[in-house]
Amino acid sequence: MQQEKSVYKPMLGVEGQVQHLKDKGITFQLVNEEEAKEYLRNNNYYFKLTSYRKNYEKYEDGDNEGKYISLDFGYLKDLAIIDMDLRYMLAQLSFDIEHYTKIELLRLAEDLGEDGYAICEDFINSQTEDQRNRLMNEINRNENSVYCGDLFSRYPENFPLWVFLELIPFGRLVSFYGFCASRFQDKKMKNKYFMLKTCKDIRNAAAHSSCIINDLKADTAQYDTSYEVLHKLARIKSVSKNVREKKMSNARVQQIVTLLYVYEKIVTSKGVQEKAVERLRKFEERMMRNIEYYQDNDMIRTNFEFMKWVIDNWYLNV
Structure with missing residues (x-):
């Protein structure tokens, strides 16, 4: 062509x-x-x-x-400022998700009697040659890092789990989480793995300062929304099934809402959760501050209202 x-x-x-x-x-x-x-x-x-x-x-x-x-x-x-605040908020929430995902993996490995070495070796060996090369390149980038260089130098060949988790980027962490879900034969972990993949996309967009709310059209999502997320959304009485399906058919809204759901499931610290609630409250206030600007634009106004309903029902009014 x-x-x-x-x-x-x-x-x-x-x-x-x-x-x-x-x-x-x-x-x-x-x-x-x-x-x-x-x-x-x-x-x-x-x-x-x-x-x-x-x-x-x-x-x-x-x-x-x-x-x-x-x-x-x-x-x-106004939209540019809202989007900037949204990126900052999502980046912080995704950092918390990353941290508590690592905690979960370490806890499960200990509870299931893993020695911390075999699980990393088995994951590396499970990759195709191309995947393995990319993985090792990601790890080797830490060699001269002022932050992780010491960790890398202590374990030049065989990484224990607690070191491996510090050396891999978030995308690889998500892949490793999926490997562990299969290894532990844990269905709940498997479902969470697919949601973490969705979180990865919005996390990367926020971290790279990409525009997020610059395309709110329906029917842009490539994948179906997780049943768990839809089930919780269905409990918001002010949102009809038609509105729920239409808004979640937008890839960006789908990813934002999925991240908000996963956050609640993975982050266990009450103090960290309270800080997230405050960030969400401030973001919602800024998002809705000039809502009258969008009275003639149903797509923007209704998407903002939908996100407000989700934040209110999942975080602010609980």
């Missing part, structure tokens, strides 16, 4: 960027043009900020054909 040629677009300065937005029908009522230029120079960059346009429809005909409907620069700015 012939590869499409890439499109060349000239780099625009802030003057050209603002003019281009105006040409696309974006207004400057909440934020004037000079303030927008200053924001683009010092606080955000054009490509990232304008990615949130995907949540808005365009006129299909008439004098305004191809221009955005009811989109102000201030709305883009």
Whole structure:
């Protein structure tokens, strides 16, 4: 199949960027043009900020054909700030999940009489040659690390579990968790493994500062939502089955909600949970602060309301 040629677009300065937005029908009522230029120079960059346009429809005909409907620069700015807060919150929650996943694995290994060495060796040997090479490359990157270099040097050939868990990245930790679920023949762990895979995607997006809420369209999820997550969502009386299914068909919302579910299941410290509740409360307040901006955009407004219902029912009103 012939590869499409890439499109060349000239780099625009802030003057050209603002003019281009105006040409696309974006207004400057909440934020004037000079303030927008200053924001683009010092606080955000054009490509990232304008990615949130995907949540808005365009006129299909008439004098305004191809221009955005009811989109102000201030709305883009608000969405960018909400998204930043969302990334920070999800990153912290995912760090907690990673930590308590390691604790769970160490506890299970001890309870089931593992010596801590064979389980790591068996996992490595279970990989294909290509997978094994990638795994060893990930581990070997720690050799000159100021943080993990000492650990690496103490165990140059045979890693015990408590060291192995410190040397592998989160994606590999999730794979190892799935291996342990099979090894221990634990169905609950297996279900949790599939949910952790979903958490991995949103965790990586947050850690790499990727935009998250710039595409809230339905029917973008590649996989079915976990039955456990759907079962708990069904207990939220204010959310109908139709709304639940539609919102969870968006890949990003599905991943966020799954992470919130997994957090509650894996993180066992009451103190850590209380800090998470406070982070979620602050995020929800910021998400809903300017909800009136989105009264004419059902996709954004209803997704924000759905996430509020989940946070309220799972964390704030319990």
